[in-house]
Amino acid sequence: MLNFLSLMFAFPGTKPGLKAFYSDHFVLPLPAGNRFPMQKYRLVREGAMAAEPALDLCEAPRCSDGELALAHHPSWIGAVTRGELTAAQQRQIGFPWSDRMAERSRRSVGATVACCRAALADGVAVNLAGGTHHAYADHGEGFCVFNDAAVAARLMQAERRVKRVAIVDLDVHQGNGTARILASDDSVFTLSLHGEHNFPFRKEVSDLDVALPDGTGDDPYLAGLAQALASMFSRFTPQLIIYLAGADPHEGDRLGRLKLSFDGLARRDRMVLDAAGARGIPVAIAMAGGYGRDIADTVTVHLQTIVVAAECARRWHSGLPPAAISDSSARHVRNA
Ligand SMILES: [Zn+2]
Numbered sequence: 090m091l092n093f094l095s096l097m098f099a100f101p102g103t104k105p106g107l108k109a110f111y112s113d114h115f116v117l118p119l120p121a122g123n124r125f126p127m128q129k130y131r132l133v134r135e136g137a138m139a140a141e142p143a144l145d146l147c148e149a150p151r152c153s154d155g156e157l158a159l160a161h162h163p164s165w166i167g168a169v170t171r172g173e174l175t176a177a178q179q180r181q182i183g184f185p186w187s188d189r190m191a192e193r194s195r196r197s198v199g200a201t202v203a204c205c206r207a208a209l210a211d212g213v214a215v216n217l218a219g220g221t222h223h224a225y226a227d228h229g230e231g232f233c234v235f236n237d238a239a240v241a242a243r244l245m246q247a248e249r250r251v252k253r254v255a256i257v258d259l260d261v262h263q264g265n266g267t268a269r270i271l272a273s274d275d276s277v278f279t280l281s282l283h284g285e286h287n288f289p290f291r292k293e294v295s296d297l298d299v300a301l302p303d304g305t306g307d308d309p310y311l312a313g314l315a316q317a318l319a320s321m322f323s324r325f326t327p328q329l330i331i332y333l334a335g336a337d338p339h340e341g342d343r344l345g346r347l348k349l350s351f352d353g354l355a356r357r358d359r360m361v362l363d364a365a366g367a368r369g370i371p372v373a374i375a376m377a378g379g380y381g382r383d384i385a386d387t388v389t390v391h392l393q394t395i396v397v398a399a400e401c402a403r404r405w406h407s408g409l410p411p412a413a414i415s416d417s418s419a420r421h422v423r424n425a
Contacts (some may be wrong), residue, residue, distance in 0.1 A: 106143035107399040108207040108214040109134075110200035114148075115193035117184055125184055125232050126380060130218050132388045133376065133395075137217065140392055141399045147207075149200030149216070152240065157198065159243035160236050160270050162227045169194065169234060182229040194234035197221060201237035201375050205245050205329060208373040212405035213362065213398050217391075220333040220377025222264035223289065230266065231288060237375060238331045239270045242277045245329060252276060255327035257361060258295075259314070260335025260377040261287055261345045268293035278325040282310075282317055284338075284346045297321055303346045307353030310338065314357060318364045330365050330372045334358060336379030336390035344380045354390050358397040366401060374398055 113130035137144055157166045168174055174186045184190065200216040207214035221233035229235075242254040255278040256271075258264035263283040271277045278296045285300035292298065299317050301310065337345040339354060349357070365372045374394060379387035 106145040107141065107395070107402045108145045108147055108204070108211060109137060109217055109395065110147050110149045110203050110207075110215070111217045112149040112193060112196035112200055113218065115189055115196055117190055117193060118187050119184055123184060124380070126384060126387065129379060129384055129387055129391075132384065133217050133391045136388055136392045137395045140396055144395075144399065147203065149196040149218075150203055151192065151195040152198040152202060152235070156202065156244055157195070157235055157240055159247060160226060160239035161224075165227045166235075169229075178228060182234060183232045190234070194221075198235045198237040198240050201241045201331070201373065202244055204375070205241045205331065205373040206250070208371040209245070209250055209329060211371075211402060212366070213372045213374065213402045215374040215376075215395055215398055217376060217395075219375030220258075220260060220335060222258055222260060222267045222333060222377065223262070225266045226270050231262065232378075233266065236266050236270055238264075238333065239267055239277075241331060241373070242271070242329075246276065251328035253278070253325065253327050254329045254331060255280065255321060255325060256331045256333070257318075257321075258282070258333040258335075258377075259338070259357060259361070260333050261337040261342070261347055262335070262378060263287070263289055263292050263298065263300075264295065264333065265289045265291075265293040268295040268298075278321060278327060280317055280321050282314055287344070287346055296325075301347060304348050306348045307350055307356070310347065310349055310353060311356055311360065314360055318360070322364070322368070327370055330361075330370055332361050332365075332372050332374045333377040334361075334374050334391070334394040335377035336381070336387045336394075337377075339379070339381065339386060339390050341381045341383060341386040342379065343382050344378075351386075351389060351393065355393045355397060358394045362397060362401045366405065372398075372401075 223231035381387035
């Protein structure tokens with residue numbers, strides 16, 4: 090098994106902070122009334138800098154055509170790049186095409202790719218955006234243009250860094266694009282825990298789908314997650330996990346339909362990171378969705394994830410087991 094601890098000991102000068110990749114300076118020009126929460130990305134970066142002074146902020150690199158082609162049809166990459174999307178294709182994505190939209194979409198994938206490389210070196214890393222799991226090989230949907238997790242998983246394999254990748258998608262919406270792109274790929278395991286009655290209304294088939302009824306709260310959610318992780322690890326041995334830590338299962342989300350509390354979501358993050366850490370598996374985290382009635386709630390959920398990840402990175406760097414991460418770290422964000 091790939092051992093990132095030995096990599097860190099081989100490079101003792103490695104900064105013990107958490108690498109965080111940002112692309113929020115590519116602001117989309119959106120029409121008035123558009124529901125995409127553009128400002129959340131800047132707020133998450135600013136909040137993360139305040140909550141974690143040792144955060145190692147890195148600008149997201151852009152993904153090349155060749156890298157995108159690992160998961161996308163050349164015709165789709167070309168249409169997005171040249172601004173040849175039809176009105177229907179733009180409606181399906183949910184925001185209009187612009188040069189900045191094309192650039193931001195490439196950077197968002199590039200951030201998850203860089204995040205995977207950093208996680209393989211440091212144990213854990215975060216993309217302060219990404220999680221664009223509704224993007225298919227040949228079209229976009231639901232605010233997603235390119236599928237960052239599918240591209241990044243395939244690129245890590247192409248670079249011969251890993252053979253097997255798991256995508257653990259805990260955004261409240263099913264990772265339909267991811268499931269479809271990777272449907273016949275046994276080397277990437279797709280797990281999606283999502284709201285049964287939520288978008289997308291026609292679900293795809295992941296390697297493991299857990300569909301939750303409306304109003305699901307902390308305890309049944311976490312029991313379902315524990316069971317799903319155990320099932321995944323009994324069937325598959327990933328060398329890297331790409332974790333989509335959506336904020337939209339939160340009870341204050343406009344679109345989520347579930348009832349997770351802040352504490353429940355922090356426990357969710359720890360459950361994923363502890364399960365991975367106990368097996369020595371690096372984790373690359375993408376923020377994914379979050380549409381709080383109060384945007385501050387969405388930002389708080391994302392910051393909790395970053396704080397839990399930073400705590401985890403510190404423990405890994407110090408050679409301590411990653412389990413038993415303190416409850417106080419995530420609570421600190423909520424009280425800030
Ligand atoms: Zn979502």
